[in-house]
Amino acid sequence: MNPVKKNRACFLFFIITFFFISNKVCFSSSDIKDTSNDLFEIVIVKPISDIRILPDTYPLSGLKSKEINLSATRGEYTPVSFVIRALADDINDLNVITTDLVSNNNKIIDKSNLDVKLVKAWFQAGGAWESRNLYRNKDIKLVPELLLKNDDLVKIDEVKKCNYLYVQKISVDNADYIDICEKKKLKKTVLASIDDIYVKDSEVLNDFRVEAHRNKQVWLTIKIPDNASSTLYKGEVIITRKGEALASVALNVSVPEFDLKAPNIEYSLYYRGKYKPERPTISSEYKNKKQLEEEFLNMKKHGVSNPSVYQSFKNEKLLDEYLKIRSNAGFKSNKLYYLGMTTNPDRYKTIDNLKRNIETLFNVSNNYELNEVYIYGIDEAKSWKLLSQKESWAAVHDVGAKVFVAGYKGTANKVGDLLDVLVLAGKPDKKEMSTMHRHGNKIFNYNNPQTGPENPLLFRKNYGLELWRANYDGVMVYAYQHSMGGAWNDFDHFKFRDHNFVYPTVDGVVDTLAWEGFREGVDDVRYLSTLEGLLTGFKSEDKTHYDARLRAKKYLGDVRRNGAEDLDLMRLKLMQHIVTLSERDYE
Numbered sequence: 345m346n347p348v349k350k351n352r353a354c355f356l357f358f359i360i361t362f363f364f365i366s367n368k369v370c371f372s373s374s375d376i377k378d379t380s381n382d383l384f385e386i387v388i389v390k391p392i393s394d395i396r397i398l399p400d401t402y403p404l405s406g407l408k409s410k411e412i413n414l415s416a417t418r419g420e421y422t423p424v425s426f427v428i429r430a431l432a433d434d435i436n437d438l439n440v441i442t443t444d445l446v447s448n449n450n451k452i453i454d455k456s457n458l459d460v461k462l463v464k465a466w467f468q469a470g471g472a473w474e475s476r477n478l479y480r481n482k483d484i485k486l487v488p489e490l491l492l493k494n495d496d497l498v499k500i501d502e503v504k505k506c507n508y509l510y511v512q513k514i515s516v517d518n519a520d521y522i523d524i525c526e527k528k529k530l531k532k533t534v535l536a537s538i539d540d541i542y543v544k545d546s547e548v549l550n551d552f553r554v555e556a557h558r559n560k561q562v563w564l565t566i567k568i569p570d571n572a573s574s575t576l577y578k579g580e581v582i583i584t585r586k587g588e589a590l591a592s593v594a595l596n597v598s599v600p601e602f603d604l605k606a607p608n609i610e611y612s613l614y615y616r617g618k619y620k621p622e623r624p625t626i627s628s629e630y631k632n633k634k635q636l637e638e639e640f641l642n643m644k645k646h647g648v649s650n651p652s653v654y655q656s657f658k659n660e661k662l663l664d665e666y667l668k669i670r671s672n673a674g675f676k677s678n679k680l681y682y683l684g685m686t687t688n689p690d691r692y693k694t695i696d697n698l699k700r701n702i703e704t705l706f707n708v709s710n711n712y713e714l715n716e717v718y719i720y721g722i723d724e725a726k727s728w729k730l731l732s733q734k735e736s737w738a739a740v741h742d743v744g745a746k747v748f749v750a751g752y753k754g755t756a757n758k759v760g761d762l763l764d765v766l767v768l769a770g771k772p773d774k775k776e777m778s779t780m781h782r783h784g785n786k787i788f789n790y791n792n793p794q795t796g797p798e799n800p801l802l803f804r805k806n807y808g809l810e811l812w813r814a815n816y817d818g819v820m821v822y823a824y825q826h827s828m829g830g831a832w833n834d835f836d837h838f839k840f841r842d843h844n845f846v847y848p849t850v851d852g853v854v855d856t857l858a859w860e861g862f863r864e865g866v867d868d869v870r871y872l873s874t875l876e877g878l879l880t881g882f883k884s885e886d887k888t889h890y891d892a893r894l895r896a897k898k899y900l901g902d903v904r905r906n907g908a909e910d911l912d913l914m915r916l917k918l919m920q921h922i923v924t925l926s927e928r929d930y931e
Contacts, residue, residue, distance in 0.1 A: 800861025808865025
């Protein structure tokens with residue numbers, strides 16, 4: 345057999361044989377029972393799920409297994425997860441390490457591409473898991489959300505239903521825990537200095553503890569290098585105590601021959617962070633260079649191709665430095681979605697002044713090949729306020745810029761001819777989409793939901809498959825971070841819970857389950873886009889794989905019309921179709 349075809353056949357066999365998947369994860373049915381002791385059991389669970397796994401959840405929805413099998417393409421980040429459940433006794437000083445992934449022909453994926461964290465459940469305000477709103481008449485809820493290297497960065501009191509954050513006062517000697525569940529009714533963001541709340545996670549996984557008859561969820565993110573060979577790799581995830589191996593789980597990773605296309609949907613988000621090197625904060629607002637660098641890299645790793653910009657144009661030097669940091673993170677788009685000025689007539693005073701402001705912005709943005717500049721309208725405007733911007737929007741177009749803004753149903757009918765990008769709130773709307781496209785303009789989505797709910801499956805589905813089905817052009821989630829009160833206190837705002845895909849630290853961020861779900865939604869669209877591209881590449885008269893093409897077109901049509909109940913199964917089927925159709929070159 346041709347070696348290339350043999351590899352493809354092996355990959356097809358792999359993904360078909362291991363049918364029971366969990367976010368591209370397949371399980372063998374063999375039961376794991378540690379041979380050296382009866383300290384704990386291991387249960388493999390779905391990483392992206394709407395089921396909350398808490399310390400006392402039992403029984404667990406998963407499989408006891410010695411083996412995890414998954415497939416992922418070059419450049420893809422893919423999560424797997426398992427729960428360590430202590431049996432009769434508390435277990436201290438546990439850790440989790442990984443080995444290199446090695447193929448039969450000695451190809452290696454270095455273990456540095458395997459990132460292990462722990463899922464932290466903590467208390468969040470009424471509305472947790474379901475809403476961005478802070479409902480004082482609803483119970484405080486324990487929810488799994490944070491992905492930590494140091495499980496003790498946050499401690500919880502299950503009696504008081506309160507969280508405590510480990511804060512260093514510059515030196516470790518002055519470190520202490522602070523209360524982050526104080527209930528207030530603030531109406532603004534708390535701009536806490538990094539000197540006052542010096543919070544950072546560990547760079548390596550710290551030892552952790554699992555109490556008797558309790559759970560600790562482990563999260564493993566695997567990055568497939570861009571230059572990885574297409575083959576099957578094998579390694580181990582090892583659970584240790586004080587350096588001694590207690591148990592291991594085999595990890596089998598299949599890398600197919602095809603590469604994923606970029607998604608046919610543009611992924612942006614509202615990013616409030618601004619460069620203020622002399623006064624960085626632990627908040628959504630002001631950052632130093634290190635914070636900006638890490639947050640931009642974090643966005644890029646999670647599928648965001650073009651975050652919006654709030655940095656003011658009034659200080660050209662700072663704006664230039666900000667855009668340089670942003671450019672160095674590797675964003676390739678030539679579009680700049682800019683919220684540092686607005687088309688609100690109350691803000692710019694005169695049309696000439698608005699034009700001068702845009703010219704100032706162009707002077708800086710052109711240095712970074714951001715030559716397609718979008719200026720923000722009046723946020724969520726309706727009726728006369730929406731129509732009041734027509735003159736300013738015409739002026740924006742006169743100087744070569746464009747307009748984007750968030751709005752509601754009916755916006756396209758009123759101003760769709762002048763509005764270059766409508767960021768529509770809520771569920772996708774076919775009428776708004778059709779009207780914007782008829783005018784040759786684009787429609788994005790936000791508030792579907794806004795960040796706040798911790799449920800990762802919600803973000804995967806709503807910002808992935810459902811937008812592809814609706815023929816939307818893009819995503820602009822609100823927000824990467826918006827501190828409603830203090831960034832780490834979910835209880836101190838008068839109306840909202842914190843809108844955090846990630847939580848700010850002095851040197852980066854703490855990721856969340858919802859943020860991981862969002863990335864999986866982006867990857868779902870990449871798989872859909874890849875299969876669409878393959879089908880487009882065949883000429884109509886080409887008979888190669890004719891039956892397979894018909895099956896693939898039918899499957900895409902079914903998904904477009906009806907969606908998919910099981911996104912993991914959808915991903916598996918997409919892989920199967922892509923592998924089959926990739927057995928030829930196409931134009």
